[in-house]
Amino acid sequence: MTVAQVPRRRRRRAPSPWHLVLVPVALLMAAPLVWMVLTSLSTLEETRRFPPGLPSSLHWANYATAWHDSPMAHWLVNSAIVSVTCVLSNLVLCSMAGYAFARLRFPGSSILFIATLATLMVPFQVVMIPTLLIVKHLHLVDTLPALVLPNLATPFGIYLLRQFFLSLPVELEEAALMDGAGRLRILRSILLPLMGPPLSTVAVLTFLSVWNDFLWPLVVIASPSKMTVQIGLATFTSAHYTNWPVLMAATVLSQVPVFVLFLVGQRWFVQSIASTGIK
Amino acid sequence: MTGWAMVSPSVVLIAVFGLLPVVWAFWLSFQHNDLQTPGQWAGLDNYRQLAHDPVFRDSVRHTVVYTVLFVPITLVLSLLAAAALNRRVRGITLYRLAVFVPVVTSTIATGVIFTWLLDPDYGLVNTILAKLGLPTSGFFSSPHSALFAVVIMTVWGWVGFGALIFLAALQGIPQDLIEAAQMDGCSRSGAFWRIEVPLLRPVSGFLLVWLTINALQLFDEVYVTTKGGPLHATTVVVYYLYQQAFQFFHAGYAAAIAVVLFAVIALITLVQLRLTRDPSTAGERR
Numbered sequence: 128m129t130v131a132q133v134p135r136r137r138r139r140r141a142p143s144p145w146h147l148v149l150v151p152v153a154l155l156m157a158a159p160l161v162w163m164v165l166t167s168l169s170t171l172e173e174t175r176r177f178p179p180g181l182p183s184s185l186h187w188a189n190y191a192t193a194w195h196d197s198p199m200a201h202w203l204v205n206s207a208i209v210s211v212t213c214v215l216s217n218l219v220l221c222s223m224a225g226y227a228f229a230r231l232r233f234p235g236s237s238i239l240f241i242a243t244l245a246t247l248m249v250p251f252q253v254v255m256i257p258t259l260l261i262v263k264h265l266h267l268v269d270t271l272p273a274l275v276l277p278n279l280a281t282p283f284g285i286y287l288l289r290q291f292f293l294s295l296p297v298e299l300e301e302a303a304l305m306d307g308a309g310r311l312r313i314l315r316s317i318l319l320p321l322m323g324p325p326l327s328t329v330a331v332l333t334f335l336s337v338w339n340d341f342l343w344p345l346v347v348i349a350s351p352s353k354m355t356v357q358i359g360l361a362t363f364t365s366a367h368y369t370n371w372p373v374l375m376a377a378t379v380l381s382q383v384p385v386f387v388l389f390l391v392g393q394r395w396f397v398q399s400i401a402s403t404g405i406k
Numbered sequence: 407m408t409g410w411a412m413v414s415p416s417v418v419l420i421a422v423f424g425l426l427p428v429v430w431a432f433w434l435s436f437q438h439n440d441l442q443t444p445g446q447w448a449g450l451d452n453y454r455q456l457a458h459d460p461v462f463r464d465s466v467r468h469t470v471v472y473t474v475l476f477v478p479i480t481l482v483l484s485l486l487a488a489a490a491l492n493r494r495v496r497g498i499t500l501y502r503l504a505v506f507v508p509v510v511t512s513t514i515a516t517g518v519i520f521t522w523l524l525d526p527d528y529g530l531v532n533t534i535l536a537k538l539g540l541p542t543s544g545f546f547s548s549p550h551s552a553l554f555a556v557v558i559m560t561v562w563g564w565v566g567f568g569a570l571i572f573l574a575a576l577q578g579i580p581q582d583l584i585e586a587a588q589m590d591g592c593s594r595s596g597a598f599w600r601i602e603v604p605l606l607r608p609v610s611g612f613l614l615v616w617l618t619i620n621a622l623q624l625f626d627e628v629y630v631t632t633k634g635g636p637l638h639a640t641t642v643v644v645y646y647l648y649q650q651a652f653q654f655f656h657a658g659y660a661a662a663i664a665v666v667l668f669a670v671i672a673l674i675t676l677v678q679l680r681l682t683r684d685p686s687t688a689g690e691r692r
Binding site for chain 2: 142143145146148149152153154156157158159160162163166174175220221223224226227228231232233236239242243245246248249250251252253254255256257258259260261276277279280282285309310311335338339341342345346357358360361364371374375378381382385386389390393396397398400401403
C-alpha cells in the first residue's frame with residue numbers, strides 16, 4: 128500500500144457527498160445477488176421463517192445437493208464447449224472476412240457486406256423457426272453442433288473488425304505485399320499483434336451472448352445431457368420449485384464461471400460492452 | 407480471388423443461418439405448418455386470423471405497456487447511475503462492480519433470483535415492505551402486479567448495461583469543457599445538465615432504440631418466472647409466438663407473428679437511422 132506516503136492532510140479530506148448516492152445504488156444493485164448467496168447457504172427451515180434473516184451457519188450441503196441432483200457438471204461443460212468453439216471460430220472467421228471486406232475489392236464484395244450487415248437488424252425470433260427446420264434437415268436436432276452452427280460467424284464481429292482494419296494505415300502492409308506475402312500471411316504476422324482490442328471485444332461479446340443464450344437451446348435441445356447451463360437451470364427450477372436454498376445454490380453454480388471471468392477481466396468486459404454503444 | 411476465399415466461410419454461414427431463414431420465415435407465414443408434416447399453402451389466412459385473435463391483441467398490449475414502462479425507467483436510472491459512477495471517489499471500482507455485475511448475470515439466473523426475492527410469502531421484498539408498514543404485493547402471482555414485477559426485474563438486469571454505456575460516453579467528454587464552464591460561473595450540476603446531458607444525445611438515442619428493441623423481444627424472463635400467466639397477464643408477443651410454434655405447433659401462425667414483430671423492429675431501426683443522419687443533429691455526433 129502506498130497510501131502511507133500520501134500527505135496526511137489529503138487523507139483527512141472529508142468523504143465526497145457522492146457516497147450518499149453511491150452506497151444505496153450499489154446496495155440496491157448488489158442486493159439480489161447477495162441474497163442469492165445468503166439463501167444458498169441457509170437451511171430450508173431458515174427460508175420459511177418470518178421474518179427472514181441471515182443463515183445461522185454456512186450450510187454448504189445445498190451445493191452438494193444441487194450438484195448431485197442435476198447434471199450440472201454436464202451442463203457447465205456443454206456451455207463451455209459451445210461458447211469456446213463459437214468464440215474461437217468468430218475470432219478466425221470474422222478476422223478473415225473483416226479484413227477482406229476492408230482491404231480487398233472483389234466482385235460482389237459490397238453487396239455481400241451489405242447483406243451481412245442487414246442480418247444484424249433481424250431479431251432472432253424471426254429466424255428461429257426456419258433455423259430449427261434447417262437444423263432438422265441437417266439431422267442435428269438435440270445435438271451440440273446445432274447450438275454452435277448458427278453462431279460460428281456473427282455479422283457484428285465482421286463489422287467490428289472491418290472498421291478496425293479500415294482505421295489502420297495501408298502502409299503497414301505495403302512492404303510485405305511487395306515482398307509477395309499472401310493476405311493471410313499478412314493478417315497473421317503483421318496485423319495480428321495489433322488486433323488485441325478488437326479481438327478481445329469479439330471474444331467477450333460472443334462469449335456472453337452464447338453462454339447466456341436461452342431461446343435457441345430451449346427450442347433445439349431436449350435431452351438433459353445435451354443441455355446448456357441456462358436451460359438446465361430453467362428445468363431444474365421447475366423440478367425443485369420452492370426449495371430455495373438448493374435452487375439458489377444451483378443458480379450460483381451456473382453463474383460462477385461468468386462471474387469469475389468478469390472479475391478477472393473486468394476492464395475488457397466493460398470496454399467491450401461499451402463498444403456496442405459507440406458504433 | 408483471395409477476397410472470396412477469405413469471406414466465404416462467414417458468408418456461407420450467414421447466408422444459411424441469417425438470410426435464408428428470413429426468406430423462409432416470410433414463406434412460412436403464408437402456410438399452415440405443424441413443424442412435422444409438409445406445410446400447406448394458406449395465403450393470407452394467418453394474417454387475417456392474427457388481426458382477430460384476442461390473445462394476440464392482449465399480448466401486443468402487454469408488450470406495449472411493458473416497453474413504455476421499462477424503457478424510460480431504465481434510461482433515466484442508467485443516466486443517474488452513470489453520473490454517480492463518474493466521480494473519482496474512494497471505492498469507485500467497487501461501486502462500479504456492483505452496478506455492472508447484473509450485465510453478465512444471465513436472464514435465467516435473474517428470473518430465478520427474482521422469483522425468490524418477490525415470493526409473496528417468504529420473499530425478502532415483501533418482508534421489508536411489511537416491516538416498513540407498506541402494503542405488500544403478490545408480484546408474479548397476481549394478474550394485477552405480474553407485469554410490473556417483470557418490469558422491476560428487467561430494469562435491474564438492464565440498468566448496469568445502460569450505466570456502462572453512459573459512463574463510457576461521459577468519460578469521452580473532454581474535462582476542459584466542464585472546467586471552462588465552471589470558470590464562467592456554471593455550477594457543477596449546471597454543467598452536468600447543460601453540457602454533459604446534451605452531449606449524450608447520440609448515446610441516449612442509441613440506448614433508447616436498443617432498449618426498445620430488446621423490450622419488444624422480451625421472452626426469457628417471462629418464461630422462467632410466470633410462463634405468461636397468471637391469466638395471460640404477462641403473455642408478451644414473443645412468448646405468444648413461442649407458445650404458438652412449440653406448444654400448439656402452429657408454426658405458420660407463429661411465423662406471421664414473427665413477421666409483424668420484424669416489421670415493427672425494422673421500422674424503429676430505420677427511424678433511428680434517419681434521425682441520427684438528420685443534418686440538424688449530425689453536428690452533435692462525435
